[in-house]
Amino acid sequence: MNFDFSDDQKQLRDQARKFLAEKCSPKAVRVVLDGKAPYDKELWKGLAEMGFLGVAIPEEFGGAGAGHLELCVIAEEMGRANAPVPFSSTVYLAAEALLIAGSDAQKKKWLPAIASGEAIGTLALFEGKGNPAPKNVKLSAANGVLNGVKKPVPDAAIADFAVVAARTGSSGRDGDISLFLVDLKGAGVAVKSLTNLDPTRGQAEITFSDCKAEPLGAAGEGWSILTQILDRAAVLCAFEQVGGSDRALEMGRDYALDRIAFGRQIGSFQAVKHMLADMYVSATLARSNSYYGAWALSTNAAELPEAAAAARISATQAFQHCAKNNIQVHGGMGFTWEFDCHMYYRRANAMALGLGSLSYWEDQLIDRMRKKNAA
Amino acid sequence: MNFDDTPQEAEFRATARAWIGANAPKQYEDELRKSSLGRTVLRNADILDVAKAWQKKKADAGWACLHWPKEYGGRGSSPIERVIWSQEEGPFGQLSRMFIIGHGMCGPTMMAFAREEHKRTYLPPLASGEKVWCQLFSEPAGGSDVAGLRTRAEKDGDDWVINGQKIWTSGAHYSDYGILLTRTDPTVPKHKGLTMFFLDMKSPGVEVRPIKQASGASDFNEVYFTNVRIPDHQRLGEVGDGWNVSLTTLMNERSAIGAAVSTGFPELFEYCSGLMLDDGPAIEDRAVRSKLANWAVKASGLKYTSMRAISALSKGERPGPENSIGKLVAGSMIQDVATYALDLQGASGVVSGEDSELAGRFQAMLLRAPGTRVEGGTDEIMRNIIAERVLGLPGDIRVDKDVPFNKIPTKGRS
Numbered sequence: 001m002n003f004d005f006s007d008d009q010k011q012l013r014d015q016a017r018k019f020l021a022e023k024c025s026p027k028a029v030r031v032v033l034d035g036k037a038p039y040d041k042e043l044w045k046g047l048a049e050m051g052f053l054g055v056a057i058p059e060e061f062g063g064a065g066a067g068h069l070e071l072c073v074i075a076e077e078m079g080r081a082n083a084p085v086p087f088s089s090t091v092y093l094a095a096e097a098l099l100i101a102g103s104d105a106q107k108k109k110w111l112p113a114i115a116s117g118e119a120i121g122t123l124a125l126f127e128g129k130g131n132p133a134p135k136n137v138k139l140s141a142a143n144g145v146l147n148g149v150k151k152p153v154p155d156a157a158i159a160d161f162a163v164v165a166a167r168t169g170s171s172g173r174d175g176d177i178s179l180f181l182v183d184l185k186g187a188g189v190a191v192k193s194l195t196n197l198d199p200t201r202g203q204a205e206i207t208f209s210d211c212k213a214e215p216l217g218a219a220g221e222g223w224s225i226l227t228q229i230l231d232r233a234a235v236l237c238a239f240e241q242v243g244g245s246d247r248a249l250e251m252g253r254d255y256a257l258d259r260i261a262f263g264r265q266i267g268s269f270q271a272v273k274h275m276l277a278d279m280y281v282s283a284t285l286a287r288s289n290s291y292y293g294a295w296a297l298s299t300n301a302a303e304l305p306e307a308a309a310a311a312r313i314s315a316t317q318a319f320q321h322c323a324k325n326n327i328q329v330h331g332g333m334g335f336t337w338e339f340d341c342h343m344y345y346r347r348a349n350a351m352a353l354g355l356g357s358l359s360y361w362e363d364q365l366i367d368r369m370r371k372k373n374a375a
Numbered sequence: 376m377n378f379d380d381t382p383q384e385a386e387f388r389a390t391a392r393a394w395i396g397a398n399a400p401k402q403y404e405d406e407l408r409k410s411s412l413g414r415t416v417l418r419n420a421d422i423l424d425v426a427k428a429w430q431k432k433k434a435d436a437g438w439a440c441l442h443w444p445k446e447y448g449g450r451g452s453s454p455i456e457r458v459i460w461s462q463e464e465g466p467f468g469q470l471s472r473m474f475i476i477g478h479g480m481c482g483p484t485m486m487a488f489a490r491e492e493h494k495r496t497y498l499p500p501l502a503s504g505e506k507v508w509c510q511l512f513s514e515p516a517g518g519s520d521v522a523g524l525r526t527r528a529e530k531d532g533d534d535w536v537i538n539g540q541k542i543w544t545s546g547a548h549y550s551d552y553g554i555l556l557t558r559t560d561p562t563v564p565k566h567k568g569l570t571m572f573f574l575d576m577k578s579p580g581v582e583v584r585p586i587k588q589a590s591g592a593s594d595f596n597e598v599y600f601t602n603v604r605i606p607d608h609q610r611l612g613e614v615g616d617g618w619n620v621s622l623t624t625l626m627n628e629r630s631a632i633g634a635a636v637s638t639g640f641p642e643l644f645e646y647c648s649g650l651m652l653d654d655g656p657a658i659e660d661r662a663v664r665s666k667l668a669n670w671a672v673k674a675s676g677l678k679y680t681s682m683r684a685i686s687a688l689s690k691g692e693r694p695g696p697e698n699s700i701g702k703l704v705a706g707s708m709i710q711d712v713a714t715y716a717l718d719l720q721g722a723s724g725v726v727s728g729e730d731s732e733l734a735g736r737f738q739a740m741l742l743r744a745p746g747t748r749v750e751g752g753t754d755e756i757m758r759n760i761i762a763e764r765v766l767g768l769p770g771d772i773r774v775d776k777d778v779p780f781n782k783i784p785t786k787g788r789s
Contacts, residue, residue: 257767
């Protein structure tokens with residue numbers, strides 16, 4: 001049994017960690033946090049040069065052709081560094097959508113541009129409140145044009161193109177939904193930035209008015225493709241969450257060692273030690289569930305839907321738990337803008353919602369476990 | 376990343392599987408599979424007899440105590456082979472429960488500290504299950520604080536004379552031998568005045584009294600020592616070095632990698648899958664599903680954490696500290712799971728025993744569960760271990776560390 005990343009993959013992780021420690025310091029993250037830039041362009045360029053943006057994109061489409069296990073280790077480091085770049089929307093959502101359903105021409109047009117850092121992509125799924133469900137998709141597609149509003153759409157204000165879920169039927173079944181590819185720089189697109197929990201990753205509203213769009217994948221296959229995209233993104237996001245959990249735990253541990261109160265290190269009080277031990281437990285469970293997700297993702301295993309839901313739930317819980325208790329260990333200072341704790345708290349809580357909320361994934365997990373047991 | 380055996384592991388697995396298939400007591404398989412925490416497993420046989428017979432059969436064919444050297448009754452297997460064996464043994468592994476302490480703790484301590492002739496005499500019958508061993512550490516005055524123990528050993532000629540009391544001794548009532556941690560010098564700080572021995576549990580002056588647990592069952596005992604004589608050659612380690620010797624024992628307790636910890640989740644999922652609530656199937660209920668999902672990811676998290684440790688063994692590495700979370704997570708989880716299963720039964724959940732839902736499976740689990748959070752290291756001790764050894768946080772401030780043992784206060788208030 002070798003349920004672990006290979007030495008080469010671990011080396012890649014170290015390389016990514018070193019690169020991000022240098023190029024993505026908390027100070028750099030704060031430039032975006034404070035609204036002085038929409039994202040870190042220099043870092044984005046650097047990620048392209050390192051080959052990280054296209055690590056799972058095949059060589060024929062301009063990527064490194066390495067694979068999803070390699071992408072998982074990079075995702076973990078992106079989460080650890082709280083990187084203020086549109087990595088998840090472009091790489092986990094847009095690129096995955098193209099890899100699953102894109103025509104050869106579509107792949108040739110967008111994938112090399114993603115790998116080189118020239119194109120930012122995203123997925124426009126949600127339309128206000130609610131979790132992923134065909135009935136929540138109201139934006140209409142008819143005669144090759146889209147009409148409707150999507151929000152929130154991650155990184156839409158800086159994106160060049162979007163994969164858009166649209167309604168093409170009214171039977172009340174999954175087959176009513178189809179996917180489209182839209183050039184966001186074209187006519188009929190109005191983008192409005194939205195204030196959001198985590199300013200290091202933008203959210204926006206897109207209004208489509210008779211906007212030209214080309215189909216992505218077969219008509220009526222949209223929901224089945226979306227489900228695959230969300231499962232794959234769930235595993236990749238879980239690695240970001242695992243990286244963020246570990247970093248928040250480390251920050252709390254380090255502060256508990258440095259801070260003296262009542263004449264001793266606060267990390268010598270059991271109330272603090274046990275809080276940190278519980279954070280370690282959550283982070284470890286999340287890591288192990290995510291490894292299983294990585295295995296299922298990289299082998300395209302039949303277990304992927306269940307593994308992805310488990311990784312999603314476990315990693316979401318761990319990141320929220322570690323981020324909030326990191327602030328608690330820091331006491332009052334943890335609640336200042338000046339300390340970095342809130343950046344992880346913001347990221348943890350924003351990520352908990354991005355692909356659908358916890359309760360949605362809990363429901364998914366039980367459905368999938370039942371399906372497996374019935375099979 | 377994969378779950379595949381190496382060719383060597385696959386060969387070992389095939390051999391083990393074939394032998395188990397041909398020799399295991401299959402008539403008990405179903406009952407063993409259905410057993411869960413707190414529930415007696417066999418209806419028509421004494422589990423001790425069945426367990427001893429299975430152990431002897433394994434020993435005769437060279438399948439006992441795989442990780443021990445051959446000359447002491449083991450097989451000299453690698454750690455990963457031990458894991459593969461336990462995967463293949465499956466439900467029959469439940470029969471090894473009465474030997475866990477002897478094989479996992481007493482045996483390794485004997486191997487490290489006993490005289491060669493004692494090892495050759497005592498270890499093979501321990502491996503084969505013909506003799507059962509227990510571990511006599513905990514005392515009324517020393518549970519989590521084991522080094523606070525008071526049982527005295529005083530030198531008298533070539534013997535030591537033991538007086539005192541042990542508690543929470545698993546299986547003392549059917550044990551033939553035990554390893555015993557005593558205080559030989561109360562005038563030095565507590566960790567420095569301890570000495571370890573092994574003894575015949577049938578020695579004059581040893582009295583075993585079962586403890587009736589909160590669950591009503593009796594798995595543990597009090598053991599009283601009144602002028603029990605132990606020859607000096609049965610001493611394990613130096614006089615005054617008993618604390619270090621006991622650490623060897625306890626390290627072995629915590630290194631049982633790949634041992635499945637019971638969470639109660641598979642039982643609960645199965646139960647909910649068939650259960651009807653007032654307004655429909657339980658498994659369709661939003662609240663039930665949310666609870667199940669949260670426990671599902673804990674159970675799978677533990678499973679894959681264990682797989683990571685096994686992978687490290689397979690590569691010949693030492694597993695990391697992540698395995699220390701198993702008991703901590705599983706202990707409180709099984710308690711919560713049992714509580715919830717009864718909640719789903721409504722008022723009738725109060726009825727336990729043979730005539731109740733699933734013959735009282737979850738009621739028995741509920742009553743046994745508090746013990747899992749205490750035995751083998753309380754939740755609080757486990758959190759300390761994680762905080763100190765994994766995260767590198769400072770140890771507790773020990774006010775009795777440099778105080779002679781006989782000057783340490785013994786009462787909180789008078």
